Amino acid sequence: MSNAPVIAAVDGSDHSLRALEWARTAALLHGSGLLIAHVLPDHAQLYAGRRTALHDASQPEEFADPVSDRIGALLGGRSGLPEGVEYVSLEGSVPEALRVIGAEALMLVMGSRGRGGFASLLLGSNSRAVAATAPCPVVVVPHAERSVQAQDAAAGQSAGQVVLGLHAAETSDDVVAFAFAEAAVRGTTVQVVSTYAIPPAPTMVIDSPFAVIPPEGLADDGDAVPAEREMLRSQTERLAPFRTRYPDVRVEQAAVPGDAAGRLVIASETAALVVVGRHHPRRTAMSLHIGSVAHAVLHHAHGPVAVVPTLSDDV
Incomplete structure (x- = not known):
């Protein structure tokens, strides 16, 4: 098993879930772990900062991460998973957070567009920025409308x-x-x-x-x-x-x-x-x-x- 994991960057969008499926298969092929990373949206990060600043113990310690729940439901009890699957929530800008976590990665896999991208975009700004700055290979998986291999999405490769x-x-x-x-x-x-x-x-x-x-x-x-x-x-x-x-x-x-x-x-x-x-x-x-x-x-x-x-x- 490789010590360096395959990282899948997810945001809950269908584009990122296609990338997660590709990353899952890549991790199995390489015998590596799979690290699923979600950079929290701005409102979640602001909430965490406000709670820390105000020391408001009456508020929940963590902001609910619906992406975590969706990934758990998607992978829970599923066969064909790599040995060692982890999920992490990250703070900061998407390119910077993924650049930092990618320092020890075998590769970083993400979709070509995120949740916030316009439908007409061929490549989202975060995907472009991560591909240009990450210290590891970055695999960008195109959205279904652009891929002639859409029928292979279930297989991941x-x-x-x-x-x-x-x-x-x-x-x-x-x-x-x-x-x-x-x-x-x-x-x-x-x-x-x-x-x-x-x-x-x-x-x-x-x-x-x-x-x-x-x-x-x-x-x-x-x-x-x-x-x-x-x-x-x-x-x-x-x-x-x-x-x-x-x-x-x-x-x-x-x-x-x-x-x-x-x-x-x-x-x-x-x-x-x-x-x-x-x-x-x-x-x-x-x-x-x-x-x-x-x-x-x-x-x-x-x-x-x-x-x-x-x-x-x-x-």
């Missing part, structure tokens, strides 16, 4: 591949290792997607499905354009130590022209998880800015997206 957005020269080892570890516990493939910026041939259809190539297929690449051939070679070199570390994980490689975020969004339609780096590794490890690719994929992906921070200077 899709059976598809893990898709890794890779810039061979810049993506942190932390990001690559996370993708391989997730594929290993799921018994699935890592599909590595890299893009290159060249004008496409007149006969090329940009929106057509891209081809994926297993490592053994790289020997015969006479038909590949030079940029594609070089990208595949760079991928192969960069992935070599991870193939050694995870010998049972099958790898598919794709090098395609065009926009990286757009390709990853397309791949998310059938993926169990899309993994991207939080920001350019030449920035500081705790940079508050999220990269353009991660930002776009979070807003438009059809399935769960893991945003992995760069925690070490390894590139």
